[in-house]
Amino acid sequence: MMKTAQRIRVHGVVQGIGFRPFIFRLAKQLGVYGWVCNGEKGVEIHVEGEVEKIQKFVHDMKERPPALARVTDLEIKDVNVEGMHDFKIIESMRNDRPTVHIPADLAVCSSCLTELFNKENRRYLYPYINCTECGPRYTVIQRLPYDRPYTTMNSWPMCPACSIEYHEPADRRFHAQPTACPKCGPHYYLWWQGMEMRGDERVIEKTVQLLRDGHIVAIKGLGGYHLACDAENEQAVSMLRKRKRRGKKPFALMAKDLKIAKTLIHLSPEEEALIMSTARPIVLAKGRRFLPGVSPDNSDLGVMLPYTPLHHLLFHFGAPDVLVMTSANRSSEPIVYKDEEAKEALQGLADAWLIGERPIARRVDDSIVRVSAFGTAVIRRARGYSPFPVAQFPVERPILAVGADLKNTITLAVNGQAIMSQHLGDLAHYEAFTAFEQTVNDLLSMYDISLTEAIVAHDLHHDYRSTQFALGLKAHEHIGIQHHRAHVASVLAERNVLEKRVIGVAFDGTGFGDDGAIWGGELFAGSVEEGFERRGHLRYALLPGGDAAARVPLQALAGFLFDMSQLAETVGKQLLFPDRYFTALKMTEKRLRTFPTTSIGRLFDAVAALLGFTEEISFEGQAAIWLEHLASVYPLEKVYPFPWDGKEFDYRPLLHAIVEDRLKGRDVAGIARSFHMSIAEGIFQSAIALGEEYGIDTVVLSGGVFQNSLLQADLRTLFAKSTMNVWTGNGVPPNDGGISLGQAALAAARHLTHRPQPN
Structure with a gap:
């Protein structure tokens, strides 16, 4: 029979998920010879044998890869036959710049769980059990290629039994880099009342006892520590909220299993698939049960299922069926991930520490997702999703995009792939x-990548820490990208359609505009390749205190009502607003620290204040979430005017109608419901008008305002009557977590075309 040989390079997510063992077994099954290894650019394969068998080999590799693999491209070239008589896995190659994708962390698989609770298995109750199909990846990788010496497991040599599994191609742990067992691997210990307790089973049982007794325990997970307590113990939840200085921000929950999760939240088939996926994100959904102190003034709950062996062991030994499982930090700070740091930083927050010996290479928080009217939306992209590539677009040289200062992520565009980091937080x-x-x-x-060869993209806001950091880098070139254009670009970049012309609607709280004002209610026309031209916006209002108004809705209200001065005084007195409101009015009159704004996010805050939210917010978006919760429990009775004149949305008739209804005593929930539909009507009318004017058939919705599920539902209802397509972000956050991707895409387009971004 005619023999031939081919060299194959497989691109995509093909390391750390059992791809080489799959190739080995496939070659053995088909009777072809050669080798496979990890390389910087993917998985490298040399295969030789009969032509038909090699064709079958390539076909099956493309069509039947492991479930967790993502094959994006194959490079195949004919080479000389070397006369091989076996197929082997050989040592990794490293000669050039890596292009392989870094694998994300995976929830523990069913096979490992079966072994975990099998008394006859040598890994019985071992909290670090894993295999090629599950376990840590990104949080243990120190460098590429993904091999054990380059992970945080490099301090634990494998025992003979683990080594046999690791080198046996037919075994599920063949080249599973973090593999270990009780004899050779890391363990957990408990730090409690200044004493150290050892023994995995013993310390887990003690942790369960502490949780059941109402204590707060810091528990080390994949990407950092959680603070955990019994979610049904009102006193424990209240204590945790007080210690964290959490305000009214909701806590995330971990349910023992899917059955328990379904008692907490309404799960559609799509939501059930998300909560059960290997990413195991926190899923936001409508609550079924009220748990005092967990989610104040909010009808939604964020619930996740156990995703590490340790989590399953806690519930196995009797932990409460529902745990608060919140990031171990003080409010708004990043998750703690180093052991000594945890002992020090969490003093006064935790009563005890359950500490795992395996180091974490980098902090990675839990991902948050929800299903809304336009599909799945990732609200916080982190564990289980990062650092998978989120887009593909051509780049002449590497691009580092540093994002915004809130909900920061960074994006690295290299070799045609855009790789987004995990959520990093408030800089x-x-x-x-x-x-x-x-x-x-x-x-x-x-x-x-050397910075001297890279383009660095950043926000236009000169006071952003990310911008200052970017400008301090000795890069090949620096490119400033306007915040709201980046929002729109992120949606198109995720869909890999940089040339598509769209109407872009970017609604959020704050972003530095071309004119130096605080933008946040913007309409654009254009594409990533040609740029986005500003074609409309919210009528400018005044914002007393600038960024401070984002924390005090009454200040935002004072600024928006300034154009209606008599009404502003009347409503303040009749609704008995506190002095802070009248002080803000005086600031606006005298133009003291007062800034122009087009922010729809601040308009939401202003309406929330009108309807009774007069306190200072304790977390970003709190007033808008409160307003959405209020509106969601009331049927739509009427729509307020929110006119669009072809260039501006005029908020004055809208606020005037709301004030009238408020003073007449209309139910505030009814007012909130009408307000949401009014904003949706304004978006719909303006998008249709601009689409007709420019011959555009697609509208893009992006920005933090579009995290609002009720607003999305109203928009879906309206756009269903039209032929206009509606695109939103799915795998990339609509909030500032998506900014870095938009920056990278616009920088790439600008560099390739050398055309300036229009104002």
């Missing part, structure tokens, strides 16, 4: 900024 916090710097260095190092 105003020292630890978050440190994590930001580390992540920049991480990605540049893993892909062997």
Whole structure:
């Protein structure tokens, strides 16, 4: 029979998920010879044998890869037959810049769980059990290629039994880099009342007892520590909220299993698939049960299922069926992930520490997703999703996009792939900024990129820490990208349609505009390739205190009502607003620290204040979430005017109608419901008008305002009457977590076309 040989390079997510063992077994099954190994650019394969068998080999590799693999491309070339008589897995190659995708962390698989609770298995009750189909990846990788010496498991040599499994191609742990067992691997210990307790089973049982007794325990997970307590113990939840200075921000929950999760939240088939997926995100959905203190003034709950062996062991030994499982930090700071740091930083927050010996290479928080009217939306992209590539677009040289200062992520575009980091948080916090710097260095190092060859993209806001950091880098070029254009671009980049012309609607709280004002209610026309031209916006209002108004809805209200001065005074007195409101009115009259704004996010805050939310917010978006919760329990009775004149949305008739209804005593929930539909009507009418004017058939919705499920539902109802397509982000957050991807895409387009971005 005619023999031939081919060299194959497989691109995509093909390391750390059992791809080489799959190739080995496939070659043995088909009777072809050669070798396979990890390389910087993917998985490298040399295969030789009969032509028909090699064709079958390539076909099956493309059509039947392992479930967790993502094959994006195959490079195949004919080479000389070398006369091989076996097929082997050989040592990894490293000669050039890596292009392989870094695998994300995976929830423990069913096979490992079966072994975990099998008394006859040598890994019985071992909290670090894993295999090629599950377990840590991104949180243990120190450099590429993904081999054990380059992970945080490098301090634990495998025992003979683990080594046999690791080198046996037919075994599920064949080349599973973090593999270990009780004899040779890391363990957990409990730090309680200044004493250290050892023995995995013993310390887990003690942790369960502490949780059942109402204590708060810091528990080490895949990407950092959680603070855990019994979610049905009102006193414990209240204590945790007080210690964390959490305000009214909701806590995430971990349910023992899917059955328990279904008693907590309404799960559609799509939501059930998400909560059960290997990413195991926190799923936001409508609550079924009220748990005091867990989610104040909010009808939604965020629930996840156990995703590490340790979580399953806690419930196995009798932990409460529902645990608060919140990031171990003080409010708004990044998750703690180092052991000594945890002992020090969590003093006064935790009563005990359940500490795992395996180091975490980098902090990675839990991902948050929800299913809304336009499909799945990732609200926080982190564990289980990052750092999978989120887009593909051509780049002449590497692009580092540093994102915004809130909900920061960074994106590295290299070799045609856009790789988005995990959620890094608010860069105003020292630890978050440190994590930001580390992540920049991480990605540049893993892909062997020198800054002198890279383009660095950043926000236009000169006071952003990310911008200042970017401008301090000795890069090939710096490119400033306007915040709201980046929002729109992120949706198109995720869909890999940079040339598509769209109407872009970017609604959020704050972004630096071309004119120096605080933008946040913007309409654009254009594409990533040609740029986005600003074609409309919310009528400018005045914002007393600038960024401070984002924390005090009454200040936002004072600024928006300034154009209606008599009404502003009347409503303040009749609704008995506190002095802070009248002080803000005086600031606006005298133009003291008052800034122009087009922010729809601040308009939501202003309406929330009108309807009774007069306190200072304790977390970003709180007033808008409160307003949505209020509206969601009331039927739509009427729609307020929110006119669009072809250039501006005029908020004055809208606010005037709301004030009239408020003073007449209309139910505030009814007012909130009408307000949401009014905003949706304004978006719909303006998008249709601009679409007709420019011959565009697609509208893109992006920005933090579009995290609002009720607003999305109203928009879906309206656009269903038209032929206009509606696109939103799915795998990329609509909030500022998506900004870095939009920056990278616009920088790539600008660099390739050398055309300036229009104002």
